[in-house]
Amino acid sequence: MRAFFSSPWRPFREDTPLTNAVMIFVLTTLFYFLGAMMRLVEELSLFWPLNAVMAGVFARYAFLHRWHYYLISYVAMLAYDAITTTWGTASLIINFSNMVFIITMAQFIGWERSQMLKAPEPVNALKLFSYCLVSALLCAFFGAIGSVGINDQGFWPLLADWFGEQFSTGVLILPGLLAMGRPRVPLHFAWRKTMPIVAVAVSVLASVVIGGAGSLAFPLPALIWCAVRYSLPLTSLVTLITGGLEIILVSSGKINIFVSSPFDIPHMFSARLGIATMAICPVIVSVSVEAINRLIRQVSLRADFDFLTRVYSRSGLYEALNHDDNRFADKHLSVMLMDIDYFKSINDNYGHECGDKVLASFAQKVQQVLGERGVVARMGGEEFVVVATTQDAKEGKQLAELLRKSVETHPFKWRQQTLHLTVSIGISHGKTEAWQLTEMFNELLAVSDENLYRSKKRGRNCTTDGDNSVAAEHHAPVPMDN
Numbered sequence: 001m002r003a004f005f006s007s008p009w010r011p012f013r014e015d016t017p018l019t020n021a022v023m024i025f026v027l028t029t030l031f032y033f034l035g036a037m038m039r040l041v042e043e044l045s046l047f048w049p050l051n052a053v054m055a056g057v058f059a060r061y062a063f064l065h066r067w068h069y070y071l072i073s074y075v076a077m078l079a080y081d082a083i084t085t086t087w088g089t090a091s092l093i094i095n096f097s098n099m100v101f102i103i104t105m106a107q108f109i110g111w112e113r114s115q116m117l118k119a120p121e122p123v124n125a126l127k128l129f130s131y132c133l134v135s136a137l138l139c140a141f142f143g144a145i146g147s148v149g150i151n152d153q154g155f156w157p158l159l160a161d162w163f164g165e166q167f168s169t170g171v172l173i174l175p176g177l178l179a180m181g182r183p184r185v186p187l188h189f190a191w192r193k194t195m196p197i198v199a200v201a202v203s204v205l206a207s208v209v210i211g212g213a214g215s216l217a218f219p220l221p222a223l224i225w226c227a228v229r230y231s232l233p234l235t236s237l238v239t240l241i242t243g244g245l246e247i248i249l250v251s252s253g254k255i256n257i258f259v260s261s262p263f264d265i266p267h268m269f270s271a272r273l274g275i276a277t278m279a280i281c282p283v284i285v286s287v288s289v290e291a292i293n294r295l296i297r298q299v300s301l302r303a304d305f306d307f308l309t310r311v312y313s314r315s316g317l318y319e320a321l322n323h324d325d326n327r328f329a330d331k332h333l334s335v336m337l338m339d340i341d342y343f344k345s346i347n348d349n350y351g352h353e354c355g356d357k358v359l360a361s362f363a364q365k366v367q368q369v370l371g372e373r374g375v376v377a378r379m380g381g382e383e384f385v386v387v388a389t390t391q392d393a394k395e396g397k398q399l400a401e402l403l404r405k406s407v408e409t410h411p412f413k414w415r416q417q418t419l420h421l422t423v424s425i426g427i428s429h430g431k432t433e434a435w436q437l438t439e440m441f442n443e444l445l446a447v448s449d450e451n452l453y454r455s456k457k458r459g460r461n462c463t464t465d466g467d468n469s470v471a472a473e474h475h476a477p478v479p480m481d482n
């Protein structure tokens with residue numbers, strides 16, 4: 001089982017052009033044969049899967065976008081026709097129209113993929129729908145011209161026929177083909193998980209029993225249930241089967257969309273049910289999207305804020321700087337890197353729980369004293385950064401000293417005991433511009449880091465400025481008392 005999931009086998013590879021060519025020829029011939037066989041069964045003659053399948057193949061493997069590969073597919077179609085039909089030159093145009101669908105669709109999807117800057121994402125379903133529309137229209141135009149000579153019908157009915165067939169088959173087949181992949185985790189069967197599929201089957205049955213125009217919409221809610229519960233490939237497969245089945249049932253008269261049957265149910269009943277089913281679908285989607293959005297908000301909130309101290313996390317700080325650039329850009333900034341002195345001894349003497357509590361109280365104290373003048377972020381461990389907008393370096397130093405002193409004089413409570421902390425600060429200053437806010441901040445942070453190191457070397461509980469001047473008189477570290 002494991003070997004199956006990790007098997008590296010791929011039908012097409014960039015470094016095997018000959019195999020690719022043979023595979024394209026074989027696949028085209030196979031699906032041409034399948035389509036031709038389906039033409040013999042009246043209900044199945046409504047489908048022509050070749051174009052959608054080949055478009056999916058060319059779209060999935062970008063390196064197949066070469067004219068010679070398209071030509072091989074075209075030659076395979078012509079060869080099949082030459083052996084099995086008497087169409088003569090009409091075959092050139094008819095198969096050209098097949099190629100129009102395949103190439104247009106593959107180019108559209110290839111273009112969309114090239115726009116995806118990061119990892120490839122699933123192709124947007126709404127766009128896929130419109131790509132199918134355009135490709136089917138183009139294909140139908142040439143197909144109808146080619147078919148006029150070998151068919152009794154006129155150009156317009158042929159155009160409608162071609163378009164309907166290409167568009168519906170494309171929309172049904174392509175999403176599944178593009179999403180198809182090996183399951184990442186082994187599949188586990190559970191009866192409970194089949195409920196959405198059972199609902200689809202029941203709703204298709206209801207379409208047959210109730211009939212009428214509205215009955216076509218009956219499976220929609222169940223299909224959306226599948227979409228919510230199942231993976232994209234499985235949802236696409238269920239949709240393909242349901243859509244295909246509905247087309248067959250309508251064409252064979254099993255779903256009678258003109259007369260409500262077989263129990264002589266009034267037309268309005270079917271229409272009302274159909275409209276109601278349709279109306280609930282956007283609501284189902286909207287509820288799901290809202291739940292997803294809520295989850296995204298929660299996750300990004302967790303990433304932006306430090307769970308323990310409730311100030312910004314490192315990544316949250318960068319977000320704040322960039323999203324709140326009105327507040328920070330083109331301003332004089334003071335960046336203060338703060339590190340609690342001898343924090344290890346708090347953990348060692350009072351335990352980690354106390355250490356955590358002290359970290360949270362420390363962050364809140366700094367935040368409270370800082371107020372609206374800037375933002376606080378935890379950079380990791382017992383190291384915090386304050387980014388404040390100040391008039392000049394002097395005001396920045398004063399603020400750093402204010403923060404340092406307020407920590408020094410603040411009694412931190414732990415159970416029945418009072419702890420005293422001190423903090424060392426490295427500070428730097430600079431004026432930022434919106435377009436280089438992050439780079440500037442990083443540079444200032446590096447200077448603050450060096451200055452913090454100096455503060456520690458100088459005996460802690462002090463602020464060191466960029467020019468290494470002493471911002472305040474040196475204070476000896478204050479040991480904790482109980």
Ligand SMILES: Nc1nc2c(ncn2[C@@H]2O[C@H](COP(=O)(O)OP(=O)(O)OP(=O)(O)O)[C@@H](O)[C@H]2O)c(=O)[nH]1
Binds near residue numbers: 342355456460
């Ligand atoms: N309780 C608690 N401790 C932490 C956390 N993150 C880091 N620490 C501890 O913080 C301590 C940092 O110690 P050091 O880097 O040696 O620095 P220090 O004892 O503060 O000494 P100086 O910075 O040199 O003044 C380590 O013991 C870490 O285990 C945390 O989230 N909670």
